[in-house]
Amino acid sequence: MKLDVIPIHVADQPPGEPGLSGNAPPLLREVAEQVRRLLESGEPSAIDLSALPLTPADLDWLQEKLGAGEIAVTLQASGESTLNETACPGVWWVTHRNEQGVVTSQFIEVAFVPELVKAHPADVAIGLETLELLISDL
Amino acid sequence: MQGPLIDTLARQGVSRRTFLKYCATLASMMALPPAAGLAMAEAMAAARRPSVIWLPFQECTGCTESFTRSHSPTLEGMIFDMISLDYQETLMAAAGHQAEEARHTAMRDNAGKYLLVIDGSIPLDQGGAYSCIGGRSNLDILKEAAEGAAAIIAMGTCAAYGGIPKANPNPTGAVSVSDIVKDKPIVNIPGCPPIPVVMTGVLAHYLTFGSLPELDDKGRPKAFFGETIHDRCYRRPFYDQGKFAKTFDDEGARRGWCLFELGCKGPVTYNACATVKWNGGTSWPVESGHGCLGCSEPDFWDAGGFYKALSLPADPLKFAAAAAVVGTGAGVAIGFANRSKKGGAKSAHETTTLDDLEK
Structure with missing residues (x-):
């Protein structure tokens, strides 16, 4: 069950600034540094967003600044994961959810292709076996 | 096997x-x-x-x-x-x-x-x-x-x-x-x-x-357990700004301000609730509006009342300045300050009264 099913609403929502903590802007510099490293050495890296003191408003701010790119990958593995390229190529917004749709972890991943998207050689080998089975049935 | x-x-x-x-x-x-x-x-x-x-x-x-x-x-x-x-x-x-x-x-x-x-x-x-x-x-x-x-x-x-x-x-x-x-x-x-x-x-x-x-x-x-609940708390920015909920239903509480003054033991409690959360990542005590009880610390039950605010160090002004400059460092300092308090409370075996709960 998702949380929004429960009919809770805040009475007398206080007016004013919607909870920006000021912790989000420095992250953009860190992402830039990581992109630089990716270009120089090919080393991928990631920022773990769920481990940082960011308010929901901070995350929205970051997501809005980074924008949306051309590729959006959806992975169905024990809940949906989305690996979306941002407007800055090589910078991916990765969100893992569980079966209930709750976000379990969230990263900004800096890589040419996120590791999770690539097929593992052992799985490719199993795929090849399946193909050979198909061919033998022809 | x-x-x-x-x-x-x-x-x-x-x-x-x-x-x-x-x-x-x-x-x-x-x-x-x-x-x-x-x-x-x-x-x-x-x-x-x-x-x-x-x-x-x-x-x-x-x-x-x-x-x-x-x-x-x-x-x-x-x-x-x-x-x-x-x-x-x-x-x-x-x-x-x-x-x-x-x-x-x-x-x-x-x-x-x-x-x-x-x-x-x-x-x-x-x-x-x-x-x-x-x-x-x-x-x-x-x-x-x-x-x-x-x-x-x-x-x-x-x-x-x-x-x-x-x-x-x-x-x-x-x-x-x-x-x-x-x-x-x-x-x-x-x-x-x-x-x-x-x-x-x-x-x-x-x-x-x-x-x-x-x-x-x-x-x-x-x-x-490397960091305190407080250091990883999403309400931490409000602590740094000196914004505290004074009761469980005031404007500060509605705005999600820090629960320190309502007895939150986050600053002296080392655990991962603030990042891992509970119930499949749905929420955790502080997110649902209640202070941390400090359940991952020794003798938490005898640490002097769940609704009693942790005491501030002797010189609050100096502390505030330090908090502004070093952030997490201040959390550690207050952690040490309160460990001794916990020990004191334990030996005195303070009983939680109705006044404490209504404080």
Whole structure:
């Protein structure tokens, strides 16, 4: 069950600034540094967003600044994961959810292709076996 | 003992990407570098499952509940695929002599190699008569099982520090595992109840690196207990701005301001609730509007009232300046300041009155 099913609403929502903590802007510099490293050495890296003191408003701010790119990958593995390229190529917004749709972890991943998207050689080998089975049935 | 873990998982329809995704989340929770998720997945996939003997002593089974009722059964349940659980009274089908036999067989066949998980404290008064299994005292069983264990995991605050059974006046003479076993590596996973993923993380570390994770001075894995609730709290920015809720229903409370003045023990409590959260990542105590009780710290029950604010250091102005400059450092300082307060409160055995609750 998702949380929004429960009919809770805040009475007398206080007016004013919607909870920006000021912790989000420095992250953009860190992402830039990581992109630089990716270009120089090919080393991928990631920022773990769920481990940082960011308010929901901070995350929205970051997501809005980074924008949306051309590729959006959806992975169905024990809940949906989305690996979306941002407007800055090589910078991916990765969100893992569980079966209930709750976000379990969230990263900004800096890589040419996120590791999770690539097929593992052992799985490719199993795929090849399946193909050979198909061919033998022809 | 079956083959590598990845085969076991594949038989249950858990794909490699599912496992990778899980390891990525796990590694991030353990504060390991991003690449570690991949390394962990590779190592664990190929690892053979260690034998685990899980003994319940003076406890409420909340620790077991915490695990078995976690919200992603296939994933947190993975813990049971990572290990060969050879004895667990609550979960095993066998009972009586058969169960005892299973434990002895596991201890004999895996001598020196099995992991011993303990939940619950060990009562010493009346010769340990307060808690017995099969006519033997917990103390007796613990000593016997610890002998051949490779390492011991003390699950929950009771096993780690004595917990609620040890609360004043400690009628059963309850002590922790580390009060009794001195010659084996012990990992404490305190919490009332403990966070399930910490257990998975410790096991994953053991399977990946062949060793136990780095521990803090209270025997807790640093990866999960390295920082206070306060340091990782999403309400922390409001603390730094000096914005506090004064009652549970004032404007500050509605705006999500810091619960420090309502008795939150976050600044002196080392645990991962603020990042891992509870109920499948839905929320956690501070997010639902209540201060932290400090349940992963020794003697939290006797630390002087859940709704009493932690005292500020002598010079609040100096403290405020320090907080503005060093942020987390101030949290540590106040942590030390309050540990001594906890000790004082414990010896005085302060009773929580209605006034405290309404404060």
